[in-house]
Amino acid sequence: MARPSQREQILVEASRLFSKKGYHATTIREIAQNRGILSGSLYAHISSKEDLLFEIVDDGADAFLSAIASVSQSDRPPIDKLRMALCAHIQVIAERMDAATVFFHEWEALSEERRRLIQAKRDKYEAHWNAILEEGMADGSMSMADPKFVRLMLLSVANWLYHWYRPSGPLAPEEIADRFIQILVNGIENPGKERDLRA
Numbered sequence: 001m002a003r004p005s006q007r008e009q010i011l012v013e014a015s016r017l018f019s020k021k022g023y024h025a026t027t028i029r030e031i032a033q034n035r036g037i038l039s040g041s042l043y044a045h046i047s048s049k050e051d052l053l054f055e056i057v058d059d060g061a062d063a064f065l066s067a068i069a070s071v072s073q074s075d076r077p078p079i080d081k082l083r084m085a086l087c088a089h090i091q092v093i094a095e096r097m098d099a100a101t102v103f104f105h106e107w108e109a110l111s112e113e114r115r116r117l118i119q120a121k122r123d124k125y126e127a128h129w130n131a132i133l134e135e136g137m138a139d140g141s142m143s144m145a146d147p148k149f150v151r152l153m154l155l156s157v158a159n160w161l162y163h164w165y166r167p168s169g170p171l172a173p174e175e176i177a178d179r180f181i182q183i184l185v186n187g188i189e190n191p192g193k194e195r196d197l198r199a
Helices: 004-020 029-035 050-071 077-095 099-105 112-138 147-159 173-186
Strands: none
Touching: 004 029, 004 050, 029 050, 050 077, 050 099, 050 112, 077 099, 077 112, 077 147, 077 173, 099 112, 112 147, 147 173
């Protein structure tokens, strides 16, 4: 395997620092020092700190889009697509925890033009999720009052993984996705248990 280039190593270090300290609290000097180079040498590879942020966030957006595109365009049943899409989303987070944290929390620090570019990709990503949910509603395999809230719930839960997921933990991304989907589809109420409806 080829050794990562200096630029790739700089991006990895920037991702780590941005995720731990935040974009605004991280300095170019810190990134350079942690890479063992002078601040001035860093500018041989980048034009600005924002360039690093944009590349990290844009790469994250592309990773999420690439992961879901083949799922939403497949001919699998909608409920299978939903599980596969969630699994793919979790997999992206698991494989790039620092970059995913930056993608979720620091993208709004970008300049307006760059923020618009990322927002367009986020909108496109959400459209894939909407398409899966609407397909499930159309064929009768899913029933929901508002697909938007199902999407918001699933992605909100999945996006929180960076706080608690550990690659060395007992559950693989596929197993986590299965458990989330099971809760979504089957709920947590025991249908065999009679409820006391008295006030």
